Amino acid sequence: MAGAELTDLTVAGIRDGFRRGDFSAREVAEAFVAAVDGADALNAFLVKTPDHALAAADAADRARSEGAPPPLSGVPIGIKDLFATQGVPTTAGSRILEGFVPPYESSVTARLFAAGAGMLGKLNMDQFAMGSSNETSAYGDVLSPWRRGDGGNAPLTPGGSSGGSAAAVAARLAPGVTGTDTGGSIRQPAAFVGITGLKPTYGRCSRWGIVAFASSLDQAGPMAQDVRDCAILLEAMSGFDPKDSTSLDAPVPAWEASMSGDLRSKRVGIPAEYRMDGMPAEIERLWEQGKAWLRDAGAEIVDVSLPHTKYALPTYYIIAPAEASSNLARYDGVRYGLRVTPGQGGLADMYAETRAAGFGDEVKRRIMIGTYVLSAGFYDAYFRKAQQVRALIARDFEQAWEKCDVLLTPTAPSAAFALGEKSADPIAMYLNDVFTVPSSLAGLPAISVPAGLDGQGLPLGLQVIGRALDEQGVIDAGLAIEERAGFAAKPEKWW
Amino acid sequence: MANYIIEGDTGPWELVIGLEVHAQVTSNAKLFSGAATSFGAEPNAQVSLVDAAMPGMLPVVNGECVKQAVRTGLALGAEIHRWSRFDRKNYFYADLPQGYQISQLYHPIVGEGALEVQADEKNPDSAVRSIGIERIHLEQDAGKLIHDQHPTMSYVDLNRSGVALMEIVSKPDMRSPEEAGAYVKKLRSILRYVGSCDGNMEEGSMRADVNVSVRKANAPFGTRCEIKNVNSVRFIQAAIEYEARRQIEVLEGGGAIVQETRLFDPDRGETRSLRSKEDAHDYRYFPDPDLLPIELSDEFLSECRDSLPELPDAKRARYAGLGVSAYNAAVLTAEVETARYFDAALDALARPELANDAANWVVAELFGALNRIGANVEASPVAPAQAASLLRLVADGTLSKTLAKQVAEVMFETGGDPEKIVEERGLRQTSDTGAIEAVIAQVLAANETKVAEYRGGKDKLFGFFVGQTMKAMAGKGNPAVVNELLKKALG
Amino acid sequence: MSVDLAQVKKIATLARIAVSDRQAEALVPELNNILHWVEQLNEVDTEGVAPLEAVVPNRTRLREDAVTDGGIRDAVLANAPAAEHGFFAVPKVIE
Ligand SMILES: [Mg+2]
């Protein structure tokens, strides 16, 4: 099989072909390593680890010859740089962690590697996962492999914060990758580049070894070409971890084996409040199309209300910065990462200069906001208030579940925008996550599935949100959309 | 002690004192990590990636620390909060790797309780006062900064980083340095009984933040200053004394007290302002999102309750009920090791009516001997069961008091059993009337003039005959029998 | 509520981020825009609403009191910008 054909395969395709003996794991790994090497123009990878991928491939080939290859044998993947990887630099896209080499492996990557996967490299991302366009990375923007159909070559955002992850899958540099989602950072980039991204229930994937942004929101999840691949990867990534106090002690279901696009007896809720003023007609149309597809799959479509939807973003932009301001206090130049010591300065100056030099503007902005909303006299007005509204948002979902099993919404309010287009206006940028943030606040599982192209030929995604722990419901509805959307578009290679 | 006052130029001043005692929880591992807690390890040898706040590291609560805090709360008769939560206290310092301390502000695990304190523990008649406990919360200790190893650098050792502390916060109920000292001693005693803290102040297992203010009688509380990290009872008392006088001087000079954090300098015996520029501390407390609330089950609470030992006050009352003098009871219960020794001796003795004899022996003989050889009660060469045997030998007349002293001396030297010592050295007391009568006959024969004087009415000579008889018997004659037979023989 | 230049500088000090006067001035409107935007929450009636405690129902698990970690000084110090004699080293702290 030629290299280009191998890199077009899905995770399931590689896994099954490898088991059948269609090709060796080594061939697959080499094909992807070459693809990664040929895609520097996208700036998707911060660190390449071909040795890791090839070693895992060789181990897979040996395991196959011995007859018992673990589930992800032969599958090379990309790892978002938010995951600590033992012996491999981990920066979270920030200068302040430049040169940091973790002496430990995150629980999620450890599980993936134990399942036989190899690592192609560490993927670029918004700094500390703060951003929706991958423009806050200290190591340069990631370019989307997609271009508008207008003939102009305006570089587009792959979305964020898992921008490198999204670009890598879309450009066929990796069949599957890890992402993390705090307010939409798996789903929005997946939608922007025409791939599938799944954020599981809060607590499904261990947060141990993932550089923290906002602890009560951060969740790891897979991004891949299709729903099945996400199910496969999530099975490998999930599971109870006693090292994470918020980890769920619940069995990991066989999502892939149970997968079905038959939605008879399912009710799909359409939240009225997600129909925003000024929503592009194309998005509106796609959403209608999604309803029709799910009805076709046997589901009953019901109207529901999530009354506090419009308050989700402001709630998020209090809670996430507050937690971040505290989580990022450990970057002080004492134990790892960047240290800037001004000539005559003492410890306090070292802190201030190190953090000034190490953090990017968006990170500083959020630390400042977070510091302010927690400070004396403001805690009740901002932070406590936001946690109260968050409780109301969670309650909205609880009430919706009395009427439906899953919710269908658009993933993002627009297709991918051009780099630089929104970076001057933080709030315009924040609005990108309007449809993804509410379910993050409530810790619910949600998937984005590519569903069509806009007038410029850019991908658009639909989102399915489910009850806590009902990843299966989300996967099944996502599959029903996927089967009917027949989304096969991929970016023309220009890099 | 209730009316301790300092006489100022403008009249008498009253002291108002509150203590925040940080007590290291006795546990093998740290509060949120599996690193060891033992004292004196090589720098950074007892540090996990969690304690060093590596990116992505997460805390997991050590159940033993929760249990110890609850047991402590129960021992102080305090309200146990079945629902509690950890908060982050945010500030930057090189000994605080996370940039925040995980503590409990909004929902501490233990609420209000009280401690009965007697200023003079050994004087059963001294006044008893109840000092309110405001709360007990669990929190992490910080690491250590070492300043004197390098001309331009400070060194950071994170061995203590993450060790569990209980912060025991009193109400501002103390009114004198002595009362504060008695409170700390009593608290330390209870913690050691419970086993939730080893109370070792030299190793930093217990240290106090001392809040001091002064006021005129019946006036509202004055502005207080907090003296941080004072690590001995003596220093706590000295710091209070100095600080109160300083505040009075300021106030009487027309000044005002600025609420601030101060440091006690034991070499100079004074307190001084710790952070002159005190750049507006704002700890930005908020619930730690890495941890879930702690909910205590009935089962957990009864486990805590059932594992509590008898506490000093209860023990004291029990001893008193056995006829032990108030003084002895106070002395025996002050330290858990002493009480443990005494209880073991009582058990071995199995004769409650001898409790006060046993108490007297422990307080007078044992303590005296231990003092001489410089050992603590746990290292006593005489085991509680051996002490009980000795007491039994006295009670059943085998040994006189005098002989008992001799036997005890040998026991302290050799660690031997009293029965054996009595046997080997022939120290047994004799009540054999025939033998005693024979000796008496000799004594009387040898002192005929004195016998005549006695019979002539010089009663005081009776003691002389007892002494002579005992001497002739090498101290082994049973004094009661000797007395009786002598009386008979002298007619 | 709005922040002024002095408050922005105070926040930056609390957050230990050095800012120049020019940066602080630029941050004033930036932060105020965000703060005014999040203050939409004041429209929501939250009387009697308990703040969210756990994102997804879950219970605290208490760890066994066993020494399972530590003794990894080399790993702990491996990334230190300055380490000497087994310690992290920082510019001298004057107390
Ligand atoms: Mg204190």
Ligand SMILES: [Zn+2]
């Ligand atoms: Zn404290």
